[in-house]
Amino acid sequence: MRTTGQNLNIVIDNLRVSYTDLGSDNRQVIIFIHGFPFNKTMWNDQLEALKENYRVIAYDIRGFGSSNPGQSDFTIDLFADDLINLMDALKIKKAIVCGLSMGGYIALNAIGRYPKRFEALVLSDTTCMPDTPEIKAKRLLAIENVMEKGVENYAEASLKNFFAIESFTQKQEEIGLVKTMILNTPKTSICKALIAMCDRNETESILPEIKVPVHVMVGEQDTITPLASAQFMNLRIKNSSLSIITQAGHLANIDNPTEFNDQLRKFADWFVQSSLDFKMDEAYLTKD
């Protein structure tokens, strides 16, 4: 029997995973994967907006939010395996998966290795490219800083990259919530995830192989994974569409949730409707 609610726990291979599961049983499932260094609550607005018509699940990646870190080093492969293990544990064969930034790295890794588990994909403010040497160097410096000066310092330095310019005067509450998410992330998880991102492989080569519909989204002022990254993926993925979220930076879903949710809903509604049409055509063609 399915359990619904916020902050649920499930133990998978000795790892406690915290997740929120809302909406009706028989609806299309959408699974949300958060970015770095945040947690599942970054999707609160989306869960609220879509729960009436969808089964929506957001979970804490290992080491973030309320999920245990486990014993091993972090890798994007491991995070992608965790996604599939969670789907297995929740008895979800296939889903629409929506990942933002590091969540997108995980989703792209997973669709390359487990294509059958995806019905559609939403890639928000992310990239298929591996880290450049400059980004790797910055991550290593960030690890040193976190270890020496602590997470508070890291939070202050990184917050300025996450929002649109105008949000710094207009969205104090949202910025405060993101800061709290960062401050609540253990030092070790921050460092282990920085290494995982440094070491991740490119996923550009899998883009032409993706068979399911993909919607790419990007905040117009995203400076971490900018518009060009989104346009590149949109060009390479056959069955894909792109929306640019206005007045939004890297955390487009928090910066402009109204526009983000509208675009996400439009894509998910279109996907559900076209699957229904397809099933009806199939039924018509196979009837005696």
Ligand code: MLT
């Ligand atoms: C994120 O939001 O997940 C990070 O900006 C990803 C990254 O540092 O590459």
